[in-house]
Amino acid sequence: MTRQTTMLNAYTPGAGHLSPADEALAQRRAKALGPAYRLFYETPVHLVRGEGTRLYDPQGNAYLDCYNNVASVGHCHPRVVQALAAQAATLATHTRYLHVGILDYATRLLALFPPELAHVMFTCTGSEANDLALRIARAATGGTGVIVTDNAYHGVTLATAEMSMSIGPTVAPGPSVFPIPAPSAQNYPDGIAAGFAAAVSEACDRMQAQGTKPALLIVDTIFSSDGVYPDPQGFLAPAAAAIRARGGLFLADEVQPGFGRTGGQFWGFQRHGILPDMVSMGKPMGNGYPLAGLVLKPETIAEFGAKARYFNTFGGNAVAAAVGLAVLDVIRDEGLQQNAATVGQAFADGLRSLAQRHETLGETRAAGLFIGQTILTDGQPDPARTARLVNALRDARILISSTGPRGDSLKIRPPLPFSLADVDQVLTTLDRILPGV
Template identity: 50%
Template sequence: MVTRSTIMDTNSFRSEHAEALDTDTRKLTDKRNKILGESYRLFYRNPVHLVRGEGQYLWDAFGTKYLDVYNNVASIGHCHPAVIDAVNAQMKMLNTHTRYLHEGILDYTEQLLTTFPQEINRAMYMCTGSEANDLAIRIARQYSGGTGIIVSQEAYHGTSDLTSGCSPALGTGQTLANTTRLVPAPDAYRVNTPDLGEWFAQQIQTQIDDMKVHGIKFAGFLADSIFSSDGVMPNPIGFLKKAVDVVHANGGIFIADEVQPGFGRTGDAFWGFARHGVVPDVVTTGKPMGNGIPVSGLFAKSDVLSAFSDQTPYFNTFGGNPVAMAAAQAVFKVIQEEQLQAHSKKVGTLLQAELTKLMNKYECVGDVRGAGLFIGFEIVKDRISKEPNKAFALDLIEELRNTHHVLTSVAGPYGNVLKLRPPFAFQEYDIDWLVGALDKSIAKLQG
């Protein structure tokens, strides 16, 4: 049986596509197949061979320029000079671990903690979001005395043993932990309810009750506050609050996975969770904080973290190293000085308005939703039935790549939501390229 992952296999190159490749691309894909592990995946039926990036643009080996509408890891833009200079300067002086004193980690932490609610006052650092979420789960279990973790139905939180056991988006080939419970995504487009917050809170309570029946004590709820892997579900603002109240009433903690919605991405707030008026117990971040340099963080209430840290020493060789901290501080400085949160809100609002015009023009565009520069563009067979149209969505991203040189991908359980999530370098003048490409591509595919 061939297993499929919604985040790895929905938009991917497979062996049946090989015959259509040009000679140079075929040589590279054949070499990958020969010497790399078979778990890897490439984007697109005709994989993109990238060689250079700058800001919101990428160039392939043939010199073709692409508009990047997907890679938020390079959050402030590919090859940003501020990050390059900061990393280069620190590499020339020192790079070691956190068992020696260094000002970099302290200066950065003091600055970043000012963006959090005052209850969140401790920091720890790792290299990846997977590591941050792994530690967060350990903390939740130590603090609560339980083991049960609740995540959304299409969540992705990492690749470690603990986090992959809480990441249903990895597909049927990855077994979920028997202490993991899933709740349906808070999908305002498809869930017919007058109060999405109340509905979602009840889903959480139902799974906590199920844990009790099976002798599992509830430890925490782990969620990406924009539910990106579920298909981008940001609204209505504030709907998450009742769910967090239920979590706390049942003795668990709320872990806000801010790898994707954090650092001003949503425009409305610096952190995605802040849009909902909630205070998490633990917050995790990932590589966008370093513009792609391997750095991640965990930020927590001191009493929650102490339940773990008073008992268990923690060490991550490269977590919080001076070079990673230099990159992170450069990113934070650029976000603040260039007012990129406000930029995300302004440009994202304009982009969403233009995308909504396409929804009004084409029956196959079922919904446009988002916050700042994080937008879901849902493809359906028709707006009355809302039946997902995965095949059309996949053809659409291929047409965008091949003809109009726009890079994006899909998300959600049906693989039919285009996840439009460009670097902050994306400008108002890039809207015409993206929306024009979508307009022409949809028209062409509809015949």
């Protein structure tokens, strides 16, 4: 199966797309960083500055960012930068010393969850958070079997890479990893909720047939690498019940959909009316500063906590806590969750309206400012056309990417301050360039 890395491999060194200076920079990059790194776009973008929803090249040209959820409250937000600098100039140390800032952040963060999720453990990356969750699940259940969707992305440690089919076949899946089809209407035509839950139960049957006990069902609650599948709301509840019926736990990976991005709720799992055993977070927590974590029920961590100790030298350090608090303040004070709901709805409506004039645009799947847009040729999803469109938008100074097992959908996931004017720029540009793609 062709994975979505196809578009990421589009740049060919020496192809003549870049200026001589940027070509030299790309060659220097390849020599220093090696072959596993990839550059976006046929003509890579050289960036030197960011502000809000814009990124800038050395010539001062502005690129509208439709992709980077890492800078969740906008690139280089001054309140976040100020909090980072002030704390870094005062104290930077870890969670094995008492520090009020770490506890203030933990308290603020936990208040955003159902009260049953009462503990938080800090890491530097979402990969670490998911790796830690797997260790805890194994201790809590006595099992090792993990169920994931078949084009998931959950991290880059060995354990999480084995749960991440979207990054390529070299390490995934691991022997205790059991992939199931993503929750789309195409995969489950008789009903997504019942079909996805049945797939979880069938995966448990497969693992038990080979002597493996179920430990964990992990899903990115927006299914971003699978193609973005947010609906129907509530469809995850039967799947969570299915894994628990077999002795396993349910982990909601909120690295991408969390922190208000889906608009109506602060966390993606809340759209489904479920209470996870654990919730992993990352990227948007620190607006670019390495901050991630795992929130969980006290009973879930009890066995692990009784037999093992955990610390992370940089996870939850005083600077990270200050940054995390600033991000939460900005989301609250600038109404960014409501903005995601309002602007995201306008974006999705605009794409659907545009599809009436452009048969290239297929299904629009959206929750707040997280949108998957299928690109078609003769009524069929077309990854090659999607890649051409991604590169054409880059040339029009709009940064976007693709998603899905074949890379046949646009992945639209901008910073949360994205505005109606930003939406209009994207829609107007699409209207202009779609006939030539």
